[in-house]
Amino acid sequence: MENGSSSEGKDPSAFLSEIIGAPVIVKLNSGVVYKGELQSVDGYMNIALEKTEEFVNGKLRRNYGDAFVRGNNGLFDSSPP
Amino acid sequence: MASQLLLSELIDKCVGSRIWVVMKGDKEFSGTLLGFDDYVNMVLEDVTEFDYTGAQIKLPKLLLNGNNICMLIPGGEGPTAGA
Numbered sequence: 001m002e003n004g005s006s007s008e009g010k011d012p013s014a015f016l017s018e019i020i021g022a023p024v025i026v027k028l029n030s031g032v033v034y035k036g037e038l039q040s041v042d043g044y045m046n047i048a049l050e051k052t053e054e055f056v057n058g059k060l061r062r063n064y065g066d067a068f069v070r071g072n073n074g075l076f077d078s079s080p081p
Numbered sequence: 082m083a084s085q086l087l088l089s090e091l092i093d094k095c096v097g098s099r100i101w102v103v104m105k106g107d108k109e110f111s112g113t114l115l116g117f118d119d120y121v122n123m124v125l126e127d128v129t130e131f132d133y134t135g136a137q138i139k140l141p142k143l144l145l146n147g148n149n150i151c152m153l154i155p156g157g158e159g160p161t162a163g164a
Binding site: 016025 | 106118
C-alpha cells in the first residue's frame, strides 16, 4: 500500500500495536460498549480485553475479568476520553 | 490506462486532513485521518461521533472498522457544519 509516505500517517495495524495495554472503549454495531484494557488484537480485529465492563444502553451490565470480542461484530474502538 | 486512479490513492491524499465518514447505519464521524489499510479500516484523531439522536461524542483517537463505512467526504466537518 502506498500510504507510508507521511511519517505521522498511521495505518490501523500500527495504531493497534501502539495501544496494546492501554485502556480502550470498544463499541459494537449493536451499540453495546466494552471498556477494558487492551490485551491483544489480531488481523481479524478480534480483541482480547482485561478488566472488562459491559455497557448496554449506557448502563453497566456485567464485569468480565477476561473478554474476547470476535472481530466480525463491526466494532470500532478508541482510547478513552 | 495512464489516467487510471486507484481509489486508495484518493483516500491517501486525505491523510493528515479532516474527513467526514458516514457509516451504513445511523452513525457518522468527523476527524483527522491518520491512516487506513486495504480494508479501509481507518485511524482517526480528534473525532466527533454523531448518532441518530443528534448527540455528539468527542473521542481523542479512534480505530474504525471499514466493514460498515458507506461514504467518505474529504474536508467534511460532519453533519452540523453546513446546517
